[in-house]
Amino acid sequence: MLQHPKYIVRRLQPADAPSFYAAVRESVDELTYWMPWCSKDYSLSDAEAWMQSTSDMWAAGAEFPLGIFDATTGEVLGGTGVNHINRAYRIGNIGYWVSSKRTGQGIARFAAHESAVLGFGELGLTRLEIVVLTHNRASQRVAETVGAKLECEARNRLYFQGSPHSAFVYSLVPEDVR
Template sequence: MRQPPRHTVRRLLATDAPSFYAAVRESIDELTYWMPWCTKDYAMSDAEAWMQTASEMWASGAEYHLGIFDAATGAVVGGTGVNHINRAYRIGNIGYWVSSNRTGQGIARFAAHQSAVLGFGELGLTRLEIVVLTNNTASQRVAEAVGARFECEARNRLYFQGAPHSACVYSLVPEDLR
């Protein structure tokens, strides 16, 4: 018998701000290292502003940010989505993060897959990239687990903590999800 899903991925709503804030605060040490949007003084007002920004970006078609939720409790356990969209070339980027107390459970892999389904399905993109710093082995494993193909190590591909850094570039095309 098939088990019900343990997690869901959906658009972020204004009412998700408190749970999003809690997930960020629980993971603040890790997130401030990897995510430029996260600072040690991340506040509830930042989470509320992000819910508004994410909604506006979705409405404009600029970016598609999603929350990752515990199916049983409805609590936010991370984020994912499709961003850096180039409509002329029908490409985009997938990003993801998972709360520190939920890592190693396959949640990021599930979420990245759901973002790819959105990108290839609803958005009609034909290529999705996952760009990962060379020292972020956990995110590299997620990219590989979702079926993304390693293409190259690109020099100065990401700007990280005030300096350019090389990054691993992975790609997904629709056939990779079949």
């Protein structure tokens, strides 16, 4: 992965669990709203299990989770990656989240770009989607800033907090990523 002067996007490792846990706990109020994997009782053992899961997913070629790190301190700032891969059609999905205290600094934009580089480069995909709830303006701005094209508002596209919701579907193709 490429390195930004301030940020690094790379595979997560077992030693990252405490910092990942700290980033989640610092952001737990926001993350429990947006991310189904997060709960108010998120624990260090959950972070450790996630580190193992990410390794297993990479080994299986199923999903490709990445951590976002401060280039100076090594602190986990969030997560990104490529998932929901359909090899037959060479498509996947990009997701991202950033620690609450670090939002608004261009970190998600950098991370989404790095995930796209991974998807189009190493993974050989030809289309990446960013699917965003219609009321998630921050994530919509990230998608637009990385050059993703808004294709549609898809009805019942995401299951969110116990019910189906419409979502905007953005797409990236290799030519969009510079």
